[in-house]
Amino acid sequence: MSYAAFYRRSIEAPEAFWAEQAKLIDWQIPPRQILDESRPPFVQWFAGGTTNLCHNAVDRHLAQRADQPALIAVSTETGTERTYSFRELHGEVQRVAAGLAALGVGKGDRVLIYMPMIPEAAFTMLACARLGAIHCVVFGGFASVSLASRIEDATPKVVVSADAGSRGGKVIAYKPLLDEAIRLSTHKPGAVLLFDRGLAPMGLVEGRDHLAAPFLEKHRDARVPCTWLDATDISYTIYTSGTTGRPKGVQRDVGGYAVALAASMKHIFDGRAGETYFSTSDIGWVVGHSYIVYGPLIAGMATLMYEGLPTQGLNRQPDGGIWWQLVEKYQVTVMFSAPTAVRVLKKQDPALLKKYDLSSLRALFLAGEPLDEPTARWISDGLGVPIIDNYWQTESGWPILTVANGVERTPSRFGSPGIPMYGYKVKILHESTGEELKGANEKGVVVIEGPTPPGFMQTVWKDDERFVNTYWKSVPGKLVYSTFDWGIRDEDGYYYILGRTDDVINVAGHRLGTREIEESISGHAKVAEVAVVGVADALKGQVAMAFVVPRDGAVLGDAQAALALEGEVMKQVADQLGALARPSRVHFVGVLPKTRSGKLLRRAIQAVCEGRDPGDLTTIEDPAALRQIRQLLGVQE
Numbered sequence: 001m002s003y004a005a006f007y008r009r010s011i012e013a014p015e016a017f018w019a020e021q022a023k024l025i026d027w028q029i030p031p032r033q034i035l036d037e038s039r040p041p042f043v044q045w046f047a048g049g050t051t052n053l054c055h056n057a058v059d060r061h062l063a064q065r066a067d068q069p070a071l072i073a074v075s076t077e078t079g080t081e082r083t084y085s086f087r088e089l090h091g092e093v094q095r096v097a098a099g100l101a102a103l104g105v106g107k108g109d110r111v112l113i114y115m116p117m118i119p120e121a122a123f124t125m126l127a128c129a130r131l132g133a134i135h136c137v138v139f140g141g142f143a144s145v146s147l148a149s150r151i152e153d154a155t156p157k158v159v160v161s162a163d164a165g166s167r168g169g170k171v172i173a174y175k176p177l178l179d180e181a182i183r184l185s186t187h188k189p190g191a192v193l194l195f196d197r198g199l200a201p202m203g204l205v206e207g208r209d210h211l212a213a214p215f216l217e218k219h220r221d222a223r224v225p226c227t228w229l230d231a232t233d234i235s236y237t238i239y240t241s242g243t244t245g246r247p248k249g250v251q252r253d254v255g256g257y258a259v260a261l262a263a264s265m266k267h268i269f270d271g272r273a274g275e276t277y278f279s280t281s282d283i284g285w286v287v288g289h290s291y292i293v294y295g296p297l298i299a300g301m302a303t304l305m306y307e308g309l310p311t312q313g314l315n316r317q318p319d320g321g322i323w324w325q326l327v328e329k330y331q332v333t334v335m336f337s338a339p340t341a342v343r344v345l346k347k348q349d350p351a352l353l354k355k356y357d358l359s360s361l362r363a364l365f366l367a368g369e370p371l372d373e374p375t376a377r378w379i380s381d382g383l384g385v386p387i388i389d390n391y392w393q394t395e396s397g398w399p400i401l402t403v404a405n406g407v408e409r410t411p412s413r414f415g416s417p418g419i420p421m422y423g424y425k426v427k428i429l430h431e432s433t434g435e436e437l438k439g440a441n442e443k444g445v446v447v448i449e450g451p452t453p454p455g456f457m458q459t460v461w462k463d464d465e466r467f468v469n470t471y472w473k474s475v476p477g478k479l480v481y482s483t484f485d486w487g488i489r490d491e492d493g494y495y496y497i498l499g500r501t502d503d504v505i506n507v508a509g510h511r512l513g514t515r516e517i518e519e520s521i522s523g524h525a526k527v528a529e530v531a532v533v534g535v536a537d538a539l540k541g542q543v544a545m546a547f548v549v550p551r552d553g554a555v556l557g558d559a560q561a562a563l564a565l566e567g568e569v570m571k572q573v574a575d576q577l578g579a580l581a582r583p584s585r586v587h588f589v590g591v592l593p594k595t596r597s598g599k600l601l602r603r604a605i606q607a608v609c610e611g612r613d614p615g616d617l618t619t620i621e622d623p624a625a626l627r628q629i630r631q632l633l634g635v636q637e
């Protein structure tokens with residue numbers, strides 16, 4: 001079937017289309033109703049059906065591939081490498097599930113996972129899925145304040161963590177950050193389960209903290225059956241940044257997610273059972289949920305979990321060829337990474353791309369941020385396999401725009417992530433009138449018309465109203481889902497993404513809210529006011545830059561005091577939110593550019609930082625404010 005016909009069917013006959021896709025997974029009871037869209041914008045997929053993500057990822061493969069690799073854990077931080085077969089994974093997951101159950105975890109309870117990229121993190125996610133508990137994975141690079149707000153919102157019964165993560169040989173102790181986060185949160189988890197890697201000492205809180213090794217030993221050979229869940233039950237929440245300082249818990253279902261992933265593995269990633277999938281992302285991000293843990297396993301593939309830099313070998317010495325070495329060794333057929341990682345590799349000796357036998361590899365998928373043409377060409381020439389850009393969001397759970405080579409080979413276009421995927425009614429609307437822009441190359445907001453396909457977020461955790469108001473009411477007069485991305489479509493239907501319409505920035509493929517960073521900075525005693533903007537960066541895509549009005553005006557004329565305060569502000573952000581959010585620079589100014597009604601002109605600041613025209617400034621209160629920023633940065637008017 002041509003992709004055009006496949007797509008058309010998904011839009012014109014969604015029930016028939018998705019009923020077909022639903023056969024890709026195991027159901028305990030088959031769905032009664034494929035699509036229920038009686039309460040827009042809420043959608044229910046596969047109501048009446050019961051299934052389980054862990055069953056589909058692990059148990060159902062035991063009959064045919066129990067002794068085949070399921071999870072390959074490689075850490076160039078600790079120099080370790082271990083393969084778990086489906087049978088072994090089944091055992092590990094049940095042990096953790098039994099341990100969690102012993103701590104009182106059952107269906108619907110939240111388990112917050114704050115862990116580095118170790119196999120135990122995947123065991124824990126799958127154990128939650130097995131029990132019907134809702135996991136909330138928090139990226140290990142986040143620090144205590146970010147973690148505290150997530151604990152507060154998720155109200156977990158149990159937190160699962162580890163002594164430490166490691167990055168480039170530098171140990172990052174997690175336990176003190178977790179203890180501080182629990183101290184800051186009004187919600188206190190009943191128990192904390194801790195995996196000890198022997199990297200950092202841990203002080204244990206009596207009665208609350210349990211060391212995983214002795215605790216789980218009691219459950220060594222436990223048998224824990226999968227809890228059958230309604231397709232519409234909640235599988236997990238994952239927090240993401242938006243326009244406000246408060247992160248949103250993106251909530252996902254069970255059945256729709258399982259079907260969406262199974263379908264995407266077939267139609268988009270073209271990954272086959274018995275092969276190896278390697279995603280370089282982290283379990284703390286949506287890519288890690290969909291395409292490190294659940295997607296590949298549901299497809300019966302082995303998934304390679306990697307802890308470490310792209311430029312570090314197993315002997316912990318610099319090695320820019322480590323990923324290609326792993327592709328050769330584990331016969332990886334499908335690989336998934338981010339443009340930033342490729343830009344890092346581009347600085348390495350290109351001969352490293354030719355050193356290994358990469359003939360197993362069929363495609364490299366890149367997502368998370370715009371893929372620039374030089375980067376795409378460099379890696380495409382080096383690997384000699386298709387480079388497939390794909391555009392999606394935490395909210396969607398799987399690609400919105402790309403090409404579905406599993407359905408029909410479709411050429412990619414440099415600079416474009418591709419065309420709408422089956423199930424997605426993607427449109428471009430005028431920002432203020434909401435009118436659909438049908439012409440080629442007309443810039444507008446990229447939106448999705450309901451019903452959103454399986455796998456798409458159900459709602460914002462505990463906050464249906466926020467879901468509707470934030471995502472579905474931003475375009476006047478229309479109930480459509482806004483991606484908050486600008487985009488255009490060319491005459492052949494290929495889309496191009498042109499950056500965010502809101503205050504979200506994208507640092508090395510990681511989404512951060514400038515408001516969260518501003519809140520952290522404005523908490524500093526010497527700061528009166530602050531604006532944070534994302535500024536284009538050759539390596540990371542974007543970096544955060546802060547403009548601060550100091551309480552003490554003397555800082556403005558005192559270079560040494562300014563440098564000291566810049567250091568303090570940077571440290572505060574790194575300590576509270578994590579190193580990722582630390583601004584690349586903190587500039588001190590006397591006044592921030594605002595409109596007469598007091599709104600910060602972040603976009604104008606950003607434009608000035610990037611040497612662009614700040615646009616219409618008729619509403620600016622004080623034009624000197626922008627002039628000062630120009631002078632600071634040495635940019636011409």
Ligand code: AMP
Nearest residue numbers: 368369370390391392393394417497511
């Ligand atoms: P996240 O929710 O962290 O996955 O971030 C989603 C955002 O990242 C999108 O709204 C886009 O702004 C950006 N993004 C993701 N993938 C792409 C891509 N392939 N091309 C351009 N931007 C992307």
